[in-house]
Amino acid sequence: MLSVEIRHAIDPQTAKSFDTAALRKNFHVGDIFRPSEIRLIYTHYDRMIVGGAVPAGESLVLDEVKPCGTASILDRREMVIVNIGGEGTVLADGEYVMAKGDMLYLGMGSGPVTFAGDGRFYILSAPAHHTYPSRLIRIDEAANMSLGAQETSNERTIYQFVHPDVMTSCQLVVGMTKLAKGSIWNTMPAHVHDRRMEAYLYFDLAENQRVFHMMGEPDETRHLVLKNEEGAISPPWSIHSGAGTGAYTFIWAMAGDNVDYRDVEMVSMETLR
Structure with missing residues (x-):
C-alpha cells in the first residue's frame, strides 16, 4: 500500500503565527x-x-x-x-x-x-x-568527523555517506550523526543554509524519551517534540538543531542548489531568541 x-x-512570516498544531502539521514527520x-x-x-x-x-x-x-x-x-x-x-x-x-x-x-x-x-x-x-x-566506507566536547554536551561523530568526499550525486547529501554517551545536543551552535533544505529523522531513542527539535528563524525559534523514528522538515530559512532526554542517532539529508556541506551561515548564541 x-x-x-x-x-x-x-514562508518564515507565516510560520511565526503557527501554534503547536500548525507547526506539527507542516514540519513534523511521523x-x-x-x-x-x-x-x-x-x-x-x-x-x-x-x-x-x-x-x-x-x-x-x-x-x-x-x-x-x-x-x-x-x-x-x-x-x-x-x-x-x-x-x-x-x-x-x-x-x-x-x-x-x-x-x-x-x-x-x-x-x-x-x-x-x-x-x-x-x-x-x-x-x-x-x-x-x-x-x-556501509558505515566503515563513510567519511567521518568528530565534533563537540563532553563539557558542552555535544560530543558527536558525523558520518558522511552520500557526500562529495565519498561519492557523486546530483543534489542529495545524506549522513548520520551519533552522539557520544552523555551528550544530548546536535548542530549547536546552530546554522542556516538558504540554498538547501534539510530533513531530519531521529531514531534509536528509547520509547519513553524525546528529542526537542529546534526550528525557526534564529531570532524567532520554535520547537517540535519528537519521539523515536520521527523527524522534521527544515526549510532553508530555519535553524535545525536538537536536544534529547536520552541517547539518540539521527539522519540528516539535504537537497538544493549545491552539495557543499560547509556552505552555511553560522548563528551566534547571542542571535538566538
Whole structure:
C-alpha cells in the first residue's frame, strides 16, 4: 500500500503565527513506518520526498508516485534509502542486502524499487539531472568527523555517506550523526543554509524519551517534540538543531542548489531568541 502526503512550502512570516498544531502539521514527520506500507511526504522544499517502507515479511514495490509526474519515481529522480531496522533487501537496478545503518544510493533511471525482508527503510528522494552509479555504502566506507566536547554536551561523530568526499550525486547529501554517551545536543551552535533544505529523522531513542527539535528563524525559534523514528522538515530559512532526554542517532539529508556541506551561515548564541 502506498500513501503520499503533499506539504507546501511555508514562508518564515507565516510560520511565526503557527501554534503547536500548525507547526506539527507542516514540519513534523511521523507515522511513516507502518507495517506492509510505503508512506511518503512530497515536500515543496526543493521537491524533496521523505518517507518510510516496512515490508513486514512481504514485498513492497515503489513505482509510480503521481506528484512526481513520471511513470516511475526514479525516471527523473535520485534516491537514498537508509535501513534503520533488521536485515532487508532492496531490488532496483540490482539486488542490495542492507544491514542496519547501511545507506543505498539509487541513480536516476534505476527503475521501480522493491523492499523486502526485516528492514525499516527510510526513503529520501530529490530531482536529478544526470545518472550516477547506484552504490551501497556501509558505515566503515563513510567519511567521518568528530565534533563537540563532553563539557558542552555535544560530543558527536558525523558520518558522511552520500557526500562529495565519498561519492557523486546530483543534489542529495545524506549522513548520520551519533552522539557520544552523555551528550544530548546536535548542530549547536546552530546554522542556516538558504540554498538547501534539510530533513531530519531521529531514531534509536528509547520509547519513553524525546528529542526537542529546534526550528525557526534564529531570532524567532520554535520547537517540535519528537519521539523515536520521527523527524522534521527544515526549510532553508530555519535553524535545525536538537536536544534529547536520552541517547539518540539521527539522519540528516539535504537537497538544493549545491552539495557543499560547509556552505552555511553560522548563528551566534547571542542571535538566538
